[in-house]
Amino acid sequence: MADATTRRASNALSAAMVRTVQEPGKYHDGGGTGLFLRVDPNGSRFWVQRVTIRGKRRELGLGSPPLVTLAEARDKATDNKRLARAGGDPLAEKRAARGTLTFAEAVERYLEGKLAEFRNDKHRKQWRATLNTYAAPKIGKMQVEAIEVRDVLRVLEPIWTTKTETASRLRGRIEAVLSWATVAGHRTGDNPARWGGNLAELLPKPSKVTKGGNHPALALGDVPRWWQELSKREGMAARALEFLTMCAARSGEVRGMTWGEVDLGGGHGATRATSATWTIPADRMKAEREHRVPLTPGAVALLLSIGGTGDGDDWQKPGDDELVFPAPRGGAMSDMTISAVMRRMNEAEVKAGGAGWLDSRSKRPAVPHGLRSTFRDWAAERGYERDMAEMALAHNVGTEVERAYRRTDYVERRRAMLASWVSFLSGDSNPANNVVKLGGV
Structure with missing residues (x-):
């Protein structure tokens, strides 16, 4: 903010100065009315008046230039000063004129x-x-x-x-x-x-x-049993959480996912997953860069179970603009809805006499975003390359120059890695047996 050098005893402001000033600060007009121009860091400008009303110092907003000119702001400030000196309350009158606001x-x-x-x-x-x-x-x-x-x-x-x-x-x-x-x-x-x-x-x-x-993550040793409990849960939020986990995706990426972003490839049933891909556009990504997610047979089976019409080769995908995981009353599902699934699972585990689904370090209940950390720990334990695991999480890998020259996102290698991850979720150590039990399917 501008310092005291912007404050002068006499009328310091001019119409030209008001029109061109850009440096954030408070620019006092002088003249004894308490009028000043406030310039915010984002460039917004407001007329503000400091005036004592019935013994209390108040700040009144008088509008913004250029809609309210310097001359008009001075007139308003003078009127308010006179009213306050006469024992009136210009703020109360202004509120009455404007009405209350929630x-x-x-x-x-x-x-x-x-x-x-x-x-x-x-x-x-x-x-x-x-x-x-x-x-x-x-x-x-x-x-x-x-x-x-x-x-x-x-x-x-x-x-x-x-x-x-x-x-x-x-x-x-x-x-x-x-x-x-x-x-x-x-x-x-x-x-x-x-x-x-x-x-x-x-x-x-x-x-x-x-x-x-750090977000509380699910301990690796708890994953298979947690996954089995999740499969018993009904509802679209539980299915979204399953899909989020299988893809190591962010909640917002899944909640905003549309059918137009999904390419299930050729064939039918689980065989589609040889080329099935979910492509998230750049404007929905945290890194503002398009991200391809290879879909495993389990992820494809889940998608086939919740949308579209027909079976096998006759299956028809919903409209491209339709959400894959909509809220019960339509529109996008909230982040709290998916979080509530994990919270209720934790409460049920504690009620059954368990410790709950806790982060192994912080001992706090695991949350959806923490599942990405669980995946990252699993990938490190299994010896997967750091860059490939980071790409699966849609993190920036390498310097800007390295990213500019990289011509592959290792989508097929990541497909094999995610297939192994889904096998781990289901308690199967053999990635070839990638058949996932889905709740309600």
Whole structure:
């Protein structure tokens, strides 16, 4: 942010300066009205006025240039100052004129102007999804002016140590929405979602919560029995978790998977898997690079069991735009739905007298993303090349130069590796016997 050198005693602002300034900071206008122009790091600009109302210092949003000119902002600031000196409350009048606003409504209003700034549709959906999934149930119906630090903590604390990266992003998004609400005149005072000097004093640093941000992984010794228990579970979420495990894929990749991304190759039944492939487009990948996943006979059998019509050579794939693993009421399945399957499996194991499906190091219950770590440990134990295992996980391998010159993704070698992995899941040490029992199939 710009330092005190941007603040001057007299009218420091000009129409030209307001139009061209880009450096983040607070640019005070002088004149005793408390008016200043706030420029955020993302380039957004807002008129803000600091004024004492009935003994309390407040900040009022006066709009944004160029919609509100410098002259108009000065007029508004002068009127507010006069009203406050006369004992009135310009903030209350502004609220009455605007009406009350809930957090859920503020999210929609904020995103109307912000969604266009994101690079692709994936980021736009993620922004909205995190707020809808975690914040809306707790504070969505609250008036933005009533939200305090304790309310933000109610949203963040349940996932701060288990989904730290998601929680950290969520905090920043709540902060952005409440910042907009303040500037727009719907709330006053400090931002309760601010990190520095605020939540940083109440929550552990994200980097310190879990070393390396590791997700609890299923212990290798528990895998075959866990897999057998999973096969007994009914429902689309359980099938999605099975597919996720067989492909060592991320939850978001599976939940957003469409039939158009699937090529089951020739033949029918399990023989399709000699060339069956799932191709995830770059805009759905974390690394923003297309990723091919070779499908094993077990993965193909699962797909054939949940979609399409007919049998054998007469099987017809659903429409390309249809989701492979839709939610019960349509649309994409949430990350929490798949996580709930593992949580219920852990609860059932504990209820039956077991220790639960725990990470061997942290002793925390395993989560879907941790299954990728389980796969990585298995690949290392079995002596598979590091690069091939990392490619299976869609991680960047080698330098940018090495990746630029590499002309293969080892899809067929990875097919054999995943076939061996699925055999391990089913408790069969012989990769040739790659027949997987699927729940509900």
